[in-house]
Amino acid sequence: MSVAVRTNVTAYTTTHVATNMLRSLKQIIQGCGLDPARLMSQWAVLENGVATWLASGHLRALVLEVFDPSDRVDDRRGRFDFTIEYGYYADGDGELWLDPRTVRQAILKAGSYPSACDYRFVADTEPGAPRVDGWSDTTLRSTAGMTRRTVGTAIGGGSLGASLAYYTRS
Amino acid sequence: MLDDATGPAAMLIAEEVTRAAPIILSGGGPQLRIYTLHGEAAMEADLDQELSLPFVPTAGDWALSLPASPEDLEAVGAALAVISPRISVRDSTDGDGVAVASRPSASIPIINTEELERP
Numbered sequence: 001m002s003v004a005v006r007t008n009v010t011a012y013t014t015t016h017v018a019t020n021m022l023r024s025l026k027q028i029i030q031g032c033g034l035d036p037a038r039l040m041s042q043w044a045v046l047e048n049g050v051a052t053w054l055a056s057g058h059l060r061a062l063v064l065e066v067f068d069p070s071d072r073v074d075d076r077r078g079r080f081d082f083t084i085e086y087g088y089y090a091d092g093d094g095e096l097w098l099d100p101r102t103v104r105q106a107i108l109k110a111g112s113y114p115s116a117c118d119y120r121f122v123a124d125t126e127p128g129a130p131r132v133d134g135w136s137d138t139t140l141r142s143t144a145g146m147t148r149r150t151v152g153t154a155i156g157g158g159s160l161g162a163s164l165a166y167y168t169r170s
Numbered sequence: 171m172l173d174d175a176t177g178p179a180a181m182l183i184a185e186e187v188t189r190a191a192p193i194i195l196s197g198g199g200p201q202l203r204i205y206t207l208h209g210e211a212a213m214e215a216d217l218d219q220e221l222s223l224p225f226v227p228t229a230g231d232w233a234l235s236l237p238a239s240p241e242d243l244e245a246v247g248a249a250l251a252v253i254s255p256r257i258s259v260r261d262s263t264d265g266d267g268v269a270v271a272s273r274p275s276a277s278i279p280i281i282n283t284e285e286l287e288r289p
Contacts, residue, residue, distance in 0.1 A: 011217045019184040026181070036245050043177040047184070096209045 010055065013158030018051040020155045021082045021162055024103045025064050025121070028080055031107035034066070034119055040120070045134035049105045049123055054160065058129035059084050062162075063122040065112055076141050077117050079108055079167040081148075088153065088161025094158070102154040102164055109149065110166045116145055145170050171232070174253045178246045179236060187237050190264035197232025199225030237262035 022043065029036050039046075053059035066078040088094065122140055146167040155162040182188060183206050194201035202223070207215050234257045238246045246259045 016209065022181075023184055026185075029242070035247060036242075040181050040245060040249050041177045043181045043184070047180060096213075 002100045009051065010158060013094075013160060013166075014051050014054040016157045017155050017160045017162055018047055018054055020098045021050060021062050022046055022084070024098070024100075024154060024164070025062075025080070027103050028064065028107055029101070029119065030057060031104070031109060031112075032066070032078070033113060033115065034111040034117060038119065039109055039121075042134075045132075046121055049132040049135050052132050053125050053129055054084065056130055058126040059123060060126060061124040061160075063124060063140060064119055065122060066115065066117055066119045067141070068117050076146065076169065077113055078169075079111070079141075079143065079146070080106060081165045081167075082154070083165065084138045085153075085161040085163065087159060088156060092159035094159065094161075095158050099152075099154050102152050106164050106166045109151070110168060137152045143167055171254050171256070172228075175234070175236075175257050178245060178249045178259075182236055182242070182246065183236055185239065185242070187242075187262045189238055191237035193237070194235040195227045195232065196235075197227050198229030199227060202227045218261075232256060233258070235260050239263070 013124045022039070026036055026039055029039055050062055051058065061084060062081040062082045065076075066080075067073060067075040068077050121137060123135065124140070131165060147170050148165050148167050150165040153161045179193070184241055186206070188204065188206040190205075194203070195202040199222050205274050206212075213232055236246065236250070236257070236259045238259045239262055243259060243261055250257050
């Protein structure tokens with residue numbers, strides 16, 4: 001019985017962290033002047049992948065890359081990372097919470113992007129991560145010449161924590 | 171058709187709009203209003219009492235109304251417009267979507283007793 005209860009709690013906490021990372025990314029996308037239509041159309045696939053890899057322990061980070069498709073030389077404009085800490089709460093009983101102020105701070109610091117900019121989501125996973133429908137392999141853009149700043153842990157639950165960082169071009 | 175609305179619907183549920191404003195399905199049988207639980211409330215909910223519906227809510231001429239916060243109305247409306255006219259979005263702050271039907275003045279007749287007492 002206790003195993004079943006623990007399984008349910010784990011399912012809820014992974015769902016909580018997964019959905020709130022997506023909610024926060026939506027807040028970032030809207031706050032930075034980008035069109036949320038792409039996120040909305042992909043929401044179910046994104047949530048399924050993120051929750052699956054959180055539950056299996058393979059998700060290292062969920063990344064939002066912002067780029068300008070019209071720039072053939074260097075299309076990088078910005079990036080936001082949610083980095084997962086699987087042992088954020090050592091006893092695994094951390095409450096479910098979200099700190100929207102951390103997200104708002106990242107938006108303010110990163111600033112807004114031109115309307116020509118587009119974005120994509122990349123899940124950075126450990127080797128051996130299970131395949132999830134709708135996701136394909138890719139490589140992250142280089143962060144050379146960009147500066148990374150961490151604003152703090154934005155989401156917590158169970159044993160999980162998700163800290164937020166943003167990149168700006170130096 | 172409902173599968174095509176999964177993205178916008180999942181986003182609205184994740185935004186917890188449906189905690190207070192229901193997803194409304196009007197079709198065959200009683201109107202179905204779906205609310206959602208989140209966070210600790212979802213963890214503590216007793217799901218053992220769940221039963222299947224005794225009717226098919228999408229039988230016949232049905233319509234689905236999704237609640238959205240004012241800032242999401244335009245984007246969700248644009249996404250649903252290309253899916254089906256049966257699926258629409260409404261402002262979650264405009265009551266529960268059944269205000270007209272439940273408004274007392276709309277259904278209760280007012281009797282002027284003074285007129286009845288006139289000779």
